[in-house]
Amino acid sequence: MKIIDKPEILYGELSTPRKIRTRGLLRISPGMLWIMLFLSIPALSLIVISFTTRGAYGEIEWVFTLENYKRLAGYSLFGWSPDYLKILLRSIIAGLITTVVCIILSYPLAFFISTRDKSTRYLWLTALIIPFWTNLVIRTYAWQIVLAPDLPIAKLAALLHLVPPGSPLYPSSFAVYIGMISAFLPFVALPLYSSVEKLDWSLVEAANDLYCGKWRVFHQAILPQTLPGLSVGAILTFVPAMGIFLIPDLLGGAKYMLVGNLIQQQFGKSRDWPFGAAVSLALMSLTLIALVILNRRGAKMQVL
Amino acid sequence: MFKLNIHYKILAIATYLFLYTPLLAVMVYSFNKSRFGIHWGGLSLDWYVKLLHDDLVIEACINTAVLAVLSTIIATILGTTLAMGLARYPWSKKVMTFFDINLYLPVVTPEIVFAGALVVAFTCLRSISSIFEPGLVTMIIGHVTFQVAFVALVVRSRLASFNNEIEEASRDLYASNWYTFRHVLLPLMMPGIVSGAMLALTLSLDDFIISFFTAGPTSVTLPLYIYGEVHRGITPKIHALSTVGIFVTIALVILSQRISSKDN
Amino acid sequence: MKKLTLIVLLMFALFLQFPAASFAADELRVLIWSEYMPEDFMDNFKKDTGIKSRVELYESTEELVAKLQAGGVKQYDVVVPSDYIINTMIKLNLLQKLDHSKLPNLVNLEDSFKNTAYDPGNEYTAPYQWGTVGMLYNKEKLGADYVASTALFFDPASRKGPVVMIDSIREMLGIALKYMGKSVNTLDKSDLKALADMMIETKSSKYFAGFDVGTGGRSKVVAGTAIAALVYNGDALRAVNEAPDKFVFANPKEGGVIWADNMAIPAGAPHVDYAHTFINWVLDANNGAALSNWTQYATPNKAAKEFITPEDLKNPAIYPSEETMKTLEFITDLGKDNRYYDELWTMIKTR
Numbered sequence: 006m007k008i009i010d011k012p013e014i015l016y017g018e019l020s021t022p023r024k025i026r027t028r029g030l031l032r033i034s035p036g037m038l039w040i041m042l043f044l045s046i047p048a049l050s051l052i053v054i055s056f057t058t059r060g061a062y063g064e065i066e067w068v069f070t071l072e073n074y075k076r077l078a079g080y081s082l083f084g085w086s087p088d089y090l091k092i093l094l095r096s097i098i099a100g101l102i103t104t105v106v107c108i109i110l111s112y113p114l115a116f117f118i119s120t121r122d123k124s125t126r127y128l129w130l131t132a133l134i135i136p137f138w139t140n141l142v143i144r145t146y147a148w149q150i151v152l153a154p155d156l157p158i159a160k161l162a163a164l165l166h167l168v169p170p171g172s173p174l175y176p177s178s179f180a181v182y183i184g185m186i187s188a189f190l191p192f193v194a195l196p197l198y199s200s201v202e203k204l205d206w207s208l209v210e211a212a213n214d215l216y217c218g219k220w221r222v223f224h225q226a227i228l229p230q231t232l233p234g235l236s237v238g239a240i241l242t243f244v245p246a247m248g249i250f251l252i253p254d255l256l257g258g259a260k261y262m263l264v265g266n267l268i269q270q271q272f273g274k275s276r277d278w279p280f281g282a283a284v285s286l287a288l289m290s291l292t293l294i295a296l297v298i299l300n301r302r303g304a305k306m307q308v309l
Numbered sequence: 310m311f312k313l314n315i316h317y318k319i320l321a322i323a324t325y326l327f328l329y330t331p332l333l334a335v336m337v338y339s340f341n342k343s344r345f346g347i348h349w350g351g352l353s354l355d356w357y358v359k360l361l362h363d364d365l366v367i368e369a370c371i372n373t374a375v376l377a378v379l380s381t382i383i384a385t386i387l388g389t390t391l392a393m394g395l396a397r398y399p400w401s402k403k404v405m406t407f408f409d410i411n412l413y414l415p416v417v418t419p420e421i422v423f424a425g426a427l428v429v430a431f432t433c434l435r436s437i438s439s440i441f442e443p444g445l446v447t448m449i450i451g452h453v454t455f456q457v458a459f460v461a462l463v464v465r466s467r468l469a470s471f472n473n474e475i476e477e478a479s480r481d482l483y484a485s486n487w488y489t490f491r492h493v494l495l496p497l498m499m500p501g502i503v504s505g506a507m508l509a510l511t512l513s514l515d516d517f518i519i520s521f522f523t524a525g526p527t528s529v530t531l532p533l534y535i536y537g538e539v540h541r542g543i544t545p546k547i548h549a550l551s552t553v554g555i556f557v558t559i560a561l562v563i564l565s566q567r568i569s570s571k572d573n
Numbered sequence: 574m575k576k577l578t579l580i581v582l583l584m585f586a587l588f589l590q591f592p593a594a595s596f597a598a599d600e601l602r603v604l605i606w607s608e609y610m611p612e613d614f615m616d617n618f619k620k621d622t623g624i625k626s627r628v629e630l631y632e633s634t635e636e637l638v639a640k641l642q643a644g645g646v647k648q649y650d651v652v653v654p655s656d657y658i659i660n661t662m663i664k665l666n667l668l669q670k671l672d673h674s675k676l677p678n679l680v681n682l683e684d685s686f687k688n689t690a691y692d693p694g695n696e697y698t699a700p701y702q703w704g705t706v707g708m709l710y711n712k713e714k715l716g717a718d719y720v721a722s723t724a725l726f727f728d729p730a731s732r733k734g735p736v737v738m739i740d741s742i743r744e745m746l747g748i749a750l751k752y753m754g755k756s757v758n759t760l761d762k763s764d765l766k767a768l769a770d771m772m773i774e775t776k777s778s779k780y781f782a783g784f785d786v787g788t789g790g791r792s793k794v795v796a797g798t799a800i801a802a803l804v805y806n807g808d809a810l811r812a813v814n815e816a817p818d819k820f821v822f823a824n825p826k827e828g829g830v831i832w833a834d835n836m837a838i839p840a841g842a843p844h845v846d847y848a849h850t851f852i853n854w855v856l857d858a859n860n861g862a863a864l865s866n867w868t869q870y871a872t873p874n875k876a877a878k879e880f881i882t883p884e885d886l887k888n889p890a891i892y893p894s895e896e897t898m899k900t901l902e903f904i905t906d907l908g909k910d911n912r913y914y915d916e917l918w919t920m921i922k923t924r
Contacts, residue, residue: 026398037412040414047429062911132325140558147334245419259783262922268425275915276638
């Protein structure tokens, strides 16, 4: 049993462990209690709420039931149909596609910036940060302008008979993907760039000297070194992309609904908190699974 | 040095264009004379003038700024002390895991779930005190909750990057705790605190969904205002407002670059 | 250390006691549908009564109830719910009874609106405007002799261009049911299943341009990104009046939904007196007419009819003919069975 009142040297200071611990607790408490009071405990109560029933008028009735999870699994009032499971699957796929496309576009971007002169590099980086810091609402609704029927992109699509003439290109899954990719690109590009900047090009040169094919050079010399930045970018993209609400709402309408929209609807208009809580839990579980997988594969979660 | 293939260069530039197309579209159409649609009606500054006269818009701007500044200050103080507490005591593994789980929870929770949890929290807390009615207070609380975790993580990684020797040296020289803190530890932590604070500021300015669920009648922020108007029908007034927003962002980015280059 | 903690805790406790009402400025807080009053309406109210006001907007009835349930019940003084949700709001304790002694202008109302099915005797509400949900369409694209029909939305053979549906649960489903020839309040399982199938098929069509609130759909038709939208008649008429050769509003031949919006006072309203003053002021004949002349909706106020523009009184889009009235149906509150429609809606939106 550690004697906590005996003075000893801790962190360069002569004090007792008890005193240091008290000081430590005092410092931690405000922040930690805040998080616990406003997030951790309410999140736990969401778990409880997901087992309650929705009253006739949208209140919570403390009657415990598995109804919400059954509904999630497809057993609705109108027979079985896996609608909600489809939404979860669609959200996972949307997250995956967004992340992958962002990664594919980010590598050339990162290489490009790192091969600029020192003087201009800062400008290119700033050019990447500006959209990153611009509010998401602005960045997303702006695509409604670009995809409008009178602008070239929609006209081209009408020409190719992809849409009826005079239609805008939203709401649609295409518009949602465009919105997501443009929204999350800097999330991947910036961490990736910080890894690419530290890249040891001698390894790449060595691989080239050994007559490796392009893909092999990438796979053996570049990828391992950029893995830390890549995994941070992947996590910062995949997790939010799965649960995002704004982009499918503005660009997908009701035509392309993701799980974030479903949850927002339950806490909003549909006034069905129990069901919303159940779907939230499903999303949270998917998030945790994704994190575990990404953590095992990638480097340790290096923060920012 | 690595010579970049021309194809990748083109792809990179194309990617930049892709990112900027929507922003440019907004800026261009903010000068459109015609109210509806994309038909170009001629150049006009009308919409910018309308912005200045719109009380709601000005209120939204003020709310956004007040919210961001207040929440950033609170989050930075709480987050920094949190990081210091975590890094300067040998907590047992179990205790540390408990702290870590709570610390990472705001970071990994999808925003919509976070917002749902906040709605639940405030519904319960409202029965204790009416300070928790939807409004600026609940918004600040919501923002601080996710900001504090990010600030703590940034400052903690900064604290981990230098060891205790300097502190020990300072104490060897008979410096008091407070002196050590103020003149040794704080300057060393400052780059971390500043990055954490800037991150917190960005997160608050950019936030939509948490604000959406916690806002009250008098606390509409810019993103919420724009969202509401977009649903009711886009007019160039919104484009004008968004253009102003974009330029404010540019100014903030440049400002933050200055601050961080000064630190280096 | 201990003293400091005690002081901090004390301050915190004091802080919690601060009632938010003391922060509430001395103004009337109105929560109302967007574009539902003339631009100078609240300024005139201030001129006549000296009361400052703040107006906040919502886009759908369900959004209003959600907002009140999330704490708004103590923050707003006047709300304007639709008829069919009032029973729900009363059951949820969201509304308080009106004090008729403060509302002498109640006598101005039409008799039918003094004793409605959803609030007999105006215990909780006072009518504001009434109207219909119908079609706003582009006359140029559909032809001058086009007869408004919801087949444009629901019949694969009749679709001609992008169309916008209204993002309001009961109203949208009601119009779809009318197209199917059923009642907007049906609880027949097979009817509901057919309704779901039809809505999902419509959603998947390439002509489906999304669900939008009334004003959003109207904006899309005016902007040219849609050829027709389901909107509220007043919202539509304001656009039609700006370009009568391009746009037309009509109630579809298969029938539509008729609604009546009412002013009500939330249970925890901070300024109950101001609320009553406002409601009484709106019920005044002149103000009621100014309101309807701008909104282009029908007024429930008999005394105000004197001051309504004569063209409006003759306009079948605002005051439908007897024949049309027969095809219009009021939505009713279904109590526990509301959930069928709610779940149906979620299902339609998610598929």
